[in-house]
Amino acid sequence: MKLAVASGKGGTGKSMVAANIAYALSQTGPVTLIDCDVEEPDLHLFFPAPSTTCDVTVRVPVVDESACDHCGKCGAFCQYGALTVLPDRILFFPELCHSCGGCTLVCPKYAIREEPRRIGMLGISAPLPTLTLITGTLDEGSPHAVPVIKEAKTQALGGHVVIIDTAPGTSCPVVEALDGCDACILVTESTPFGLHDLQLAADVAARLGVPAGIVINRSDGKDGETLRFCIDHDLEVMLTIPFDREIAAIQSRGDLLCRERPEWQKDFSALYAKCRALAGVDT
């Protein structure tokens, strides 16, 4: 079972929910937690532990100038402007390259080969005997988060219970993280912004065919608008977490609600059971 935690709006508590589900489930069996918010991974703050790392690379073109006759076919082919062909040389802009490999195919002189270029890294750690944490980190200045997310998800292949924390928003990194998941939790909050972005996120999940359920976090009890939206769109509110000073304090210390207040473990375990039902997986 692969379960994603997404939100639309940032700061609603995705990582908090992902970390606590993972912790609660790790009390009874093995869990893999993947931080796919690669521009700002933060799950390691809840689970500090030494990690092994490896580079994430993409393939980029390298032009053999001695074989190139500057015909311009590669530059004309590239939809992203990554290759510009001048009469006497080629300019390559690595940050624009999407690693499609098209330039190597269209070159009539076979003057282009591909080489790996580092764009980020993965960290793998075992903060608990039953918990594996995989953290994807995109290098600063590197614009393409998707390959790092893809690589982080690959590392968990064959995993039993896999929890994926996504980036906020509804763009490519979120789509990549959600793709192939059995279900997703959309975390929202009792604000107009939370609801607005929840609507966008629910739309993305629906288009990807990933069944979604809702967690309302920091609820002040005035969730009428959100509840109405959920009813209208047949989305189950699976858990409501109150706006509570003690929970905020636990969270701010980098502690886990389920560890500090063990009575919450059953709530997060029940949340996971509801996600399994959403996904159509028998418990």
Next chain:
Amino acid sequence: MKICITAQGATPDARAEERFGRAPYFIFMDSATESFEAVANPFADGAGGVGPKAAQLILDHKAAALISGLLGGNAKAVLESAGVAMYAYRSSGSVRDAFDAFRNNTLEQVK
């Protein structure tokens, strides 16, 4: 000498456009003959990488200089490597106004 000016419309009377890669039109003015050629920018609505693509278009038209408002780093790198002089025009006048300012040597060169 051929000078390219980024424009909002297809004639020298159109307003000069501040943006480079997403300018609706490129107007190529010939300083010797006073004639012009307007080219609709095929990359104006492109998803990304429009700067270097538009720069390639300027090179293909063999312009010696470019007048625009804002140039991104990648476009600048292309034009610089190809030896195209770049000038900044940030007033709200027409293409012709920008061209006149260039001829009167009052435009700041972009380095």
